[in-house]
Amino acid sequence: MINFLLLSLSFSIYHSLISSQSLLPFGSSQGEWQLLHASIGISPMHMQVLHNNKVIMFDRTDFGLSNLSLPGGRCRHDANDTALETDCTAHSVLYDIDTNSFRPLMVQTDTWCSSGSVLPDGTLVQTGGYNDGDRVVRTFNPCMNDDCDWVEFPQYLSRRRWYSSNQILPDGRVIIVGGRGQFNYEFYPRSIESSSFSLFFSFNFLRDTADEYENNLYPFLHLLPDGNLFIFANTRSLSFDYNQNRVVREFPPIIDGNPRNYPSSGSSVLLPLDEFKGIEPEILVCGGAPKGSYYQATHGVFISGSSTCGRLKVGQENPSWVMEQMPIPRVMGDMILLPNGDVIIINGAELGAAGWENGRGPITRPVLYRTYTERIDWRFSVLSASPRPRMYHSSVVLVPDGRVIVGGSNPHVYYNFTNVEYPTDLSLEAFNPPYLSAEYAPIRPRILSFDNNIGYGKTFSVRFTVQQYSTERFLLSIRIVAPSFTTHSFAMNQRMVVLKMNSNSNIAGIPSTYEVSVLGPSTAQIAPPGYYMLFVVHANIPSPGVWVKIG
Structure with missing residues (x-):
């Protein structure tokens, strides 16, 4: 006690x-894992918590059948689908936190490696994907009577948005940045409808930070208290005025030189903004994979992931990265802010990179990062292990009761449950951080x-x-x-x-x-x-x- x-x-x-x-110090508690469902029928690579205490989860649509049927004899008909033109299974579910139940949803176009944000009215705006979904905007309005579903707007986006990142802005718009082969950004809703104006804006920073193998997909975006965006791609970062389409300042490259964005796939959070003590925006970036890891993994050589974290106080006159050492190297890890301001680093692997069959050595033990501890050697602690590896295409969200919901893991082109080292995982778990201990x-x-x-x-x-x-x-x-x-x-x-x-x-x-x-x-x-x-x-x-x- x-x-x-x-x-x-x-x-x-x-x-x-x-x-x-x-x-x-959280006593002896290392947190607890709880199996919510052995199968929800899909392996969610995307998750969003909604304000009616539900979590929308979805996968891609172009791998064939899922393990969950659509209700009422509904089927998805898509002549552009690369796997199955007529598909009567669901690729999205709505999970109810309060009742621990879920129901299937109908999504038409391919959501593979897409992005999203929630508008001020609570509507989820979900952007891009692959194939016939790469320029689609999908919306989901939370409802209490369970009759809501996806609504889709084909060809809304001006450019293909596959592996792009989103950020809600102070005026309620969403900025959508990058994507495979896209060195530009645009807004939802469209700022200008007239055809005499461009609906997208070039962004050379993304071109400059990309290369053939490491790329810089899913760039890290954080809205800063001055209204500018912090954007991190591979090893470099800057402050960007999206209203004027100009770079405000560029920050020093992260010190160890390891790329952090997909497919090197580290993670990043904006640490808590404290109005009580004074706003001092600070970015935390952890994990990733050394340069060349993706190429080596595709050739059967799995390099150890990055074990470093970097903190950067972006408001300082001469900011510099302060590096710290995680207890476990990690690629494809998720970083989630906990309600007390700590960060949980969860999921992922010790070796390799993101992508089909590219990871080895699953890390089943989350790490707690104590944000406010002045002594760096006290910041990290290793928590209890899950029995389930969560590799490529896993996902995690914080829910209001303080738990962390964890799902997904499908490191294969299709759902594959047998004769593979890491079978596709359809289960859903909750992790109870140490602060939920009865003591x-x-x-x-x-x-x-x-x-x-x-x-x-x-x-x-x-x-x-x-x-x-x-x-x-x-x-x-x-x-x-x-x-x-x-x-x-x-x-x-x-x-x-x-x-x-x-x-x-x-x-x-x-x-x-x-x-x-x-x-x-x-x-x-x-x-x-x-x-x-x-x-x-x-x-x-x-x-x-x-x-x-x-x-």
Whole structure:
């Protein structure tokens, strides 16, 4: 059990402890795995959490039959399909977090290696893919009565978007960057409909950072608090003003020179933006594969993945990468921000690169990265192992109850369950991070009431209960987390904001109940409009989250 005597330390001693996060080392807990379904019928390479507590998951459509039939005798007819012109199986499902159930969805065009973002009204906009899907926009509007499905808009995109990345912007538009052979970007919705203007914009940085084997697919995009985009491709990165189509500044290349984007497939997050302590945007990039790994893997030689992480404070006058060493080399790993600001690094392999049959040595043990610990040697800890390898085309998302949902893994051209080293995996798991351990129940907050709609810079209140509460102000924080569209080791649109608090107090006459006055995010550049998961974090332990709408 946690030593609650620590909670009564003086402010100065406490502040030193909290800065190193030694207050809560998560005891002996390494987290727990839970099998949700032995099969959901598809192997989801794409996932998106929606604000009605459902997760939309989908695969590609051009590999033949899945293991889940479409209902009501529905079939997909596609003369352009490279595997099966008439297909009566589903390639997308809608998973219900609350009931642990799922239902099939109908997607018509090929979604292979596509991208997505959620609009401010909660609509998922899903872009591109392969073959007849490479210029398609698909939308999915969350519904409560389970009669919603995909709606598709063929040829909406101006260019082929296969392996592109998306980012929601402060004005509610989505920017779509890159893709195979595409050194340009465009917007959804279209900014200009007139044929006398270009609907896409050239971006030479993508051309400059690509080469024959390593390429720079699924570039890492992060919206910075100044409204510009941080864009990372292979080893180089810059700040980009997409409104003026100009490079604001280029940052130093990551120090070890290992490529990080597909097919080298590291991962990246924008670390939490803290309005309480002051905004200092910082990027974390971990994993990847040395130059030449993809070529070698296609010839049966599997090189060890990268074991390094780099942190870059992009707002500094002369920023430089600070390198750290992970306990396990990792390629094709996913990085997800947890509600307390830590990062979980999960899935992937020790050897090889992304692509069909290109990975070896699956890593079944996630790694926890403690973002705020000042001592680098305390930052990483290895968590409990899953019995299931999650290799190429696996995916992961954070859900409001604090768990991490994990699915996918299909390193083959088609679904293949026999006579292969890593069979196609149709199961769905949940990982419970250490903070969900029962030993933290006394200090775990639970939200009782809150404001659903939060304005920029506007005061709102959150009421919560916790059995053993510390009045130390630095032990409490209110955080919002944008749900990610995750595919190919990159959680697009993921961000966390630590909000400013005005005051907090005990509610008279109600035991263990407290109310905190909070300021909404200051600008749309810090938190673009839309739905977020809101968490109360007490002594590094988060509450179950609730959905709020910003802006």
